[in-house]
Amino acid sequence: MGKKMIVYGTKIISDIDLPLDLTYDTQVRYTLELSSNVPEVLQSAITCGFSFYWAHGRDVYLYSDREFNGSDIGQPWCYEVEGVVRFYWIGGERTIYYKLDEEGSAGLLGFWLIHLLLPLYFTLEGMYDFLHAGAVEVEGKPILFIAPSMGGKSTMTDYFIKQGHTLVSDDKVATFIDNGKFMAVGSHPYHRPYRKFEELGYRVENFMREFKTIHVFYELEAAAEDATVIIDEINGFEKFNTLLPNYLYMFSYLKPKRLKYLSQMLNSIRVFRVQVPWDMERLAEVHEALCQHSKGVV
Structure with missing residues (x-):
């Protein structure tokens, strides 16, 4: 074998x-x-x-x-x-x-x-429900980055990894419910910051080894290079609409179950929109803002 x-x-x-x-x-x-x-x-x-x-x-x-x-x-x-x-x-x-x-x-x-x-x-x-997101830990708590294609989640995930944060998932986050809590599962210890065909990317030594409760979602929104880093909470039905397109494999026969699952998830996990200046030189500023913000989310 x-x-x-x-x-x-x-x-x-x-x-x-x-x-x-x-x-x-x-x-x-x-x-x-x-x-x-x-x-x-x-x-x-x-x-x-x-x-x-x-x-x-x-x-x-x-x-x-x-x-x-x-x-x-x-x-x-x-x-x-x-x-x-x-x-x-x-x-x-x-x-x-x-x-x-x-x-x-x-x-x-x-x-x-x-x-x-x-x-x-x-x-x-029926073993896991998947979200299309990059995910890392901040002080031992999984935070998930969501964004449209080419929206910066891989770049953000890569930057956090290089600052010493633990990788949860490069691109697809497996989730399940445990005693009413929504758990994140580590995917694999490879990260693809640049989307080369048929490659998993580089190996990351600092990888999440336990199932952990999802702490918070951050939707990344591209802003002008000179924009201020702003983090605003998303509430109400907009919260649902923000997460739904990032739910993988929304097959028609699964839709009722999926909608219920997502509704329950969003009742317990907060979602924020982050205006990210489209300037690689300002990633350190965004990183610091997200770390400080996530520590205050309860």
């Missing part, structure tokens, strides 16, 4: 060694197996599918044996990254199978498994 690794609070026992260092000790919620022994009956059960999205320069497809309107126990699934790899699993089971294609490699398998397949799998299996 290959190395054991922990990703999104899940111990993965694999039959292939991935060229990534995922051997750190952290809190574990689930266990999965990653296997190349794809059952023939599972492959033959796949009968229909659709183009899912385009990502990292490749077409991605999702297949099953039925029209997509939910995820059931025993349902066969296949997630195909054209030319690279096909992942298979059965709903309710905890083994993910893979089959490398002509362009496939251990490196590409690791990237697609960790960065894209697992968040989808955990969502379809």
Whole structure:
């Protein structure tokens, strides 16, 4: 067998060694197996599918044996990254199978498994709810940065990491409820400050190893280079509208559950908008303002 690794609070026992260092000790919620022994009956059960999205320069497809309107126990699934790899699993089971294609490699398998397949799998299996956010710790408490694409959350996350803050997640934050509290799960100890295709980025030694209560959300809003750093609280329905677009995989069959989950989350976690001067030289100022502000949030 290959190395054991922990990703999104899940111990993965694999039959292939991935060229990534995922051997750190952290809190574990689930266990999965990653296997190349794809059952023939599972492959033959796949009968229909659709183009899912385009990502990292490749077409991605999702297949099953039925029209997509939910995820059931025993349902066969296949997630195909054209030319690279096909992942298979059965709903309710905890083994993910893979089959490398002509362009496939251990490196590409690791990237697609960790960065894209697992968040989808955990969502379809009802194990986590994901938010599209960068996240770090300030004095041991997770704070989450949300922003539109190219809105600065990766840059902000990277700056905080380089100031010694603990990384929670580079891009996708897994969450779950524990005794009424909304918990953040560390994703993996890699960060992509610059979005190069099919790379997880550089390894971060200071990585969150326990599940922790989400402390606060910050929506980053680009402002003029000479603007003042302003932090204002978002309230009411605007708070909901701010977070909803950052909820990953809002499948129609999950929508009622998702809306309830998000409403409960926002009843217990405050959300603030940060006007961020669009000037890299002023990141230190923004960093200081956010650190001081987050310490005062109760």
